[in-house]
Amino acid sequence: MYIKRERYLQKIRPYYNVDLIKVLTGVRRCGKSILLEQIEEEFVSNGFDKTHIIRINFEDLQFEKIRTAEKLNSYITKQIKDMDKYLIFLDEIQHVRSFEKVLASLRATINCDIFITGSNSKLLSGKMATLLVGRCIEFRIMPFSFAESYEYIKVIGKNQPPDEFIIDYINWGGFPLRFSFSKESDIKRYLEQTYLGILDRDIITDKSKINRQNFEKIAGYIMANAGKEFSSKNIQSYFENQNEEGLDRKTIYRYLDKMDKACLIDRVKRFNIVGKQAMSYIEKQYAVDTGFRMINTNLVNFEDTFFLENIIYNELVSRDYEVFTGKTYKGEIDFVAIYGRKKCFIQVAYYLGSRETIEREFGAFKPISDASPKYVFSLDRFDYSRDGISHINIVDFLLGKVNINLS
Template identity: 25%
Template structure:
């Protein structure tokens, strides 16, 4: 079983009073993480039980009364047990179910659960659970997790010392990652055809099953077209007015469809970096897909990277996902003259990051970095490209396989 970066963080919360929930898109590895946590507890001599709510018997019994779960478990005296529940959103009222067990049995039972669609969970898990739970978003694999799943020995090397041949090997892995994404099951498929088949199946299941079970879509055909239109615009500004006009639907409908895509973890919207929150709301956001493989499946385009006109957008999309693994909020910056900084990360410092899907041959210093203005926090400036590495003054240029250096300061 392959490890995930988030696993060690989850382990830190195993013995807290609060229950926790893993949420995210389907097939990103939530159930696998539950089983890894259960195995960890068993190694520690703990007692655990696992319930999959796709089992109708469990679902029916738990919906009737939260107390019914006690008929399936045994709680020794002076001992706390761990209960894992997969797909908690299938319950009619997961909020009441968990609140009841937490309020009455928190010293005896620890609940750890998953849910596939945050839209569903948001509508069913209410504010009554504030202070009773932690929520962890599970993403598709990061690039370095992808390398581990591929059993690529190169990922264990010191990336700052790899040879030219190893750099070429890294670029080959990058191209596969950009084309087929980071869904664990897709990564583990050996052939390109198997990967494509699984990604197309993912899209069809999302359209035919997931969305219909979550909300009412009056015109699923136009919803499908909207997804494809947004896929063609990934790493660009999302103009909802244009979507509505092109699909001959109301602006409110287009906005609702975009919201559904966001809350079901198909897309991520990145706002502009502005001091005023009110201005942020009025400005257009950039759109990225949570998985580049799903994006390419929607467009039915798995053409090799070297022949694609959207290779730069795919690379920027990938880097957005890598940053979201580490930072909750990322932004972009654009001037009135349309000069742009691809990513702004407002953390302990302000990170200004430009993404270039090209092989740089010498140092560059984008003027936009110096038009950004002074900030109270210290600024660090980065350019991520394919191959070139350099540093002058306050600008650091990194090849893509060293992007982790940004997080190590």
């Protein structure tokens, strides 16, 4: 069973039959292959000839020998029988060396519409960017959002009020296949195997020259502390105190870059609210899914907000907002969400259950003279809006029942 990923299809549809290569990037097992199937189904339902569809999944054993540009080009061109349009779907294309040469050639010589996927956030960099500049459009695909997850559990017959399901989602995230399991021990085992599979396939390969033990320690630490203020010096000191060797700052940053490329984390920059500008250095990391954070933490601490922050960050990104952490002269704001030239400010809390918490979350906006909208998100059903600052229930926001405004 699957749900239609309408949020992404709405973004991609305007580019059907447009002479651009459609590139879908995202972490492994987030649903890119199913999304390709849904795109193909839409073409066929609109009358496209099935005999003019070429589909290759490079993780399928039958295509294991297609690993060079020459072999890929030969395989595809042999299937072109006429001048009519062909649909070409290439799933996990990063397995093919110099694949960008094939894409450039196909686009130039064949009447075709090309869709590719890859589990590398930098798929459109380097040689590909040079060869295909102005010829690609990228769409970032993420694991199920809360709304997609809630829709999916209803499809598979699990009825649960959304205010209860949010706790499950906070703990175990939105990787589609994890919903095949009901026991937490089975969910945890699946997520651990998925996580290790990403390390093996996309990061710690024979050519990477990465110390597996050291990488797993750094990656685990980064995942467990996703959302917290980042300091390579603090990480280095932490591991030095554990008598670990070979974990200098250069190595830490190299491992961070590897995690970023494998779509495991987002590296989030600061926004100087006083100066009204993005700052170049990176302040925090957020996990692509809270399930990966959970397996490296083993506990959701409801005294902090980092799991919820992670969910709100991923939701904003999936809605195409540009997201920063905010810096004021007195402290920080969890998020500055920007779309075009408009923005808003967001604070995130689990519950506003005490006067102290209310004062802290709403008071964080006091140093900001900017008139852009300000929001406090929490799981509370009571509306705590005050002083021109809006309070939003997180579940309602994630389900699309309420939205934020920007100015």
